[in-house]
Amino acid sequence: MEGEPGRSRAPTLSLRHFAWCLFLSLSFLLVYSTSVSALDAPQALEAFDMPGDGGGSIGLRWRATSADSPITPYRVFVSEQENGEFKQIAEFPANTQYETEISGPWWVWGAKHPDVHFFQVKSNSTLRLIDNRPYFFKVILTDGQTSAESVVVSAAARPNLFNWAKLNNLLIMIAFSAIVLVAIRHARVNPHIFLRRIPGLDAVEEAVGRATETGRPILYMTGSDDMSSLATIAATVILGEIAKRVATYGTDLKVPHRDPIVMAICQEVVKESYLAAGRPDAYKADANFFITSEQFAFPAAVDGIMLREQPAANFFMGAYYAESLLLTEPGAATGAIQIAGTDSEHQLPFFITSCDYTLIGEELYAASAYLSREPVLVGTLRGQDLGKGFFLGVMIIGTLLVTLGILLGTPVFRTFFQLFGDFK
Amino acid sequence: MIFWKRSLPVLLTFILGVTFALQYYVPHPASEALLSEVSVWNQIIAGFAAILGVTSLLQVHYVKIRRREPGWGYSTILYLSMLITLVVGLWSGGESENSAFGWLYSYVLVALSSTMFSILAFFIASAAYRTFRARSTEATVLLIAAALVMIGRVPLGEYLISGSGQVSDWIMTVPNTAAQRGILIGISLGGIATSIKIIFGIERAYLGGGRE
């Protein structure tokens, strides 16, 4: 991979090499014959389609020389024809813009050379790089009086079909999916998996019990996001489990909604739970009802319900935003048992301070497994734990190795751990 | 029939889930176009679903009015204010500049929402008073962190205790970052596992059906 940006460039390489060798010798002759130019022309200029993008971008690179200094800027020129009029698109001091500044990972860019200049030409409002059309570039080194010109090279920007920089992301997805699926399969065979306690979930029975004793309703909220949010999905699953208990005890359930589709899905979920609990007769279609999607009108109305109907228990599951405390504080004042579960990490402080029990982050996703004790779900938890253990190991070992790399003066560990970096 | 009712939705979820998971890795403009197209589709579906929501709301309040339940008068107010907004909005063609619809937005909706939003200031104070008690070590840590950050955030704090700003910044950037990262990594694994279960048809609660 020595100095190669990716596969996309390879086929045209030899041809271009040949072309610039020719140009180079010609220009060398030219420079030699006219003699005494203080500046060396930029050497080994090449242009290539930037890998892993949607097109509209071309990379340029050329060899740096020891004479590169801040007072001798490079100027980059572009043209649509090889012999056409060249337009300047950039100017920068000659001791800037090195290949080492590229943020891409090693599996795309190989070893980055500190003695190679790199410049990325992007399509913008002044320069439109049309995909699959060749553009011609040259780089000029100047010191104000004299200037030295590189050969002209060309490349076409192409939209790519796979962003290799995201390969690590894809591999993690595949590996983790496999782990989860295997863990589920394993749990089916061997359903007795230890699960630690989550106090908030023990309280679910207490909450339903209290509602039954006092004859007051249970209020359940599925959060502020729509159905495409994973927290909402988790909230609907937990609703199903709670509805089963509610159905068994014959307690009143109220589920106000901010999103009509979530409401419709929750109607199905609750109905199914009543059926599973053997109480389809007790199911009320209006248990799930829509209020409004407006962020603060919704809590205003829910607060009204809390004050007027005095629910025995309030559940807040799913994703929440600033309105969280508007929902939980009046609830706390009515003396209801409040159980929250959210992955909105920014709202956790408010749930912690105003609810009796709060499922923190991942516990929300784990809750359905706890409540149902179904091997399929419990197996997933096992898979999640394996994933956590893996990343925990990566972080600890990685930090140690990266530190060791500093001590030994080698960047090899740092480079290796790009495997766990995020690249666009 | 069971295919249409059960298997088709699960199959559809699988195909779409895999497609859109892979879409992320394809930088081609066509793939970006697919993503933006599907987000428009979601908006359109949500647009139709709005009818479902409004019907539910009107139904609840219609029942209250018909049965003359306590507070049925407020339900008529709700009906009226919704109707007026609808009529004004359609009459203004949805334009909010220099129109009655814009007036409703600025003087009714904004006034109400910013008031409701500002009530949080009261609740944050009452929640602090009620819960920030040194009941246990955890609770003590919680309240000390909160108090330190609060002091460091305002001019008076910096004025009285110099360096409180730095302390507050340090708490935010070091221990807070650490905890947030831990939470985020946990959430991500839980979330991905949920997605995987859905895509592979293991979790089907959203279809109103049980599990595999």
Add this chain to the structure above:
Amino acid sequence: MAVTLCRLLATDYWFVMNDFASRMLRLDRRLIFLLITVVTFLPLLYPFGLPIRVSPEVQKIYDYVESLPEGSVVLLSLDFDPSSKPELYPMSVALLRHAFRKHLKVMGMTLWITGTGMAESVFSQVAQESGKEKGTDYAFLGYAPGGANVIISMGQDLYAAFPTDYYGVKTADLPMLKEVRTLRDVRYTISLSAGFPGLDTWYVYGKEKYGFELGGGCTAVSAPRFYPLIDTGQINGLLGGLRGAAEYETLLDMKGKAIAGMDAQSATHFLIIFLIMVCNLFYFLGGQRREQRG
């Protein structure tokens, strides 16, 4: 005898204290609400003007406005709606006052339709108190739809992007805009932005191309996002939230809404800290015995 009496008194005292403390712990929340109200209102009505340290990113905007020669054209884009008014409105007032004080020509506009009326009222009010003439000293162009496209079109031809100003006068006829044909004639642009379109849009579609200097203001929540842009010089300074506005007011030596607001901030923060201390005091005085689950 005396000892017994003392002991009796002491137990009695403890009982009373216990009772009092637990009652205080169950303090009516409405008292807290009332305290918050009072502590917020008082500084707003009578600001006490606590010293505020001016951060470099605010100082830079101030210095840049100071450095502009009299009569230079400044563009103030108020890209927010009423929901961000508490934080961004005081900034608009302070910046406008500064510009008028320096006798700069100010062009006002907004990319947010819902902010048009509010933006207009800022301009007319501050202009009135500074004794500035509409059309000659400042121009308020109002709103044009299109976000980024508005900026691009202003860069090509201002009169085409805004054929008339907010009040319906032809922009080409406004004395103030005689010399201003495109964004290239603007020396400094400040976008007070609550989201998109806003500061980012002005940077990407305006500054990059038309070469004016760009400054910005934003809500406290979104400020961290813009700090990297200061480091890279993409914007020359930033007013972040109410605090940024208060710092600017400090530089202008005016006791404006933001300074009053910061006083109120200090007061409420310390009230909450005081409440936490008080509740812990009562808690240790014995309230914990009677406390219910929290």
Add this chain to the structure above:
Amino acid sequence: MSTEILIGAWVATGLSLFMYSFLYKDNPFFKLGEHIYVGVSVGYGLVITYYEVMVKKLYVPMLQQGNWWLIIPTLLGLLVLARFVPAIAWLSRISFAFIVGVGSGIAIPRVISSLILQQVQGTLKPLVMAGDGGVTWFTLAGLNILLILVGVASVLFYFFFSIEHTGAVHRIARIGIYFLMVSFGAAFGYTVMARMSLLIGRFDELIQYASPSYGYPTFVLLAMVIVGLILWERGRAPESGSI
């Protein structure tokens, strides 16, 4: 001052005070404000959905620009409405499958990117610094990096579900809980400012509306609300209903 602004000031002030009266207790003023708020917000949402989505993103592109494929989301939307007819209500599942399938597919790689890789990347930093004068073993930055690593690791321990929290695991998980508590406390304290800003902004407007140029709406309406509340309290049986 124009009439619409004047009326606006009175309406906005009145509605704000109605909502604030909720801090006293649930009362007719709040109920009025609440129901108006819900009604107006739903009406507003419908109008915006109609023009911004149904007209701009469906009607115009499909019927005027010929983007025929928008018939698919239209059908999916209509399938959601099949819920009104119990016999074919199950058809709505196809639409749900669409939304949930797309949503969970989109989520996976993006969650890996921003919630795993970016977080792991941010944690993976050398504990020592290399400079011109050789390696510096102990720096404040290095200490912070170590502290963050300890914090992330212990919080992850707390989240282990299938391991019994006893012994060493228990102790590490406890450290994790302390990190969580510091974080929650800090975030709480940090947010106070933003929330107070909103209150200040709101009060500021009420102060502005208290001016004579508007006809003192704040004073007049505040007096009316207070008198109204007193009369309402007198006229009903004593019961507790404060929030």
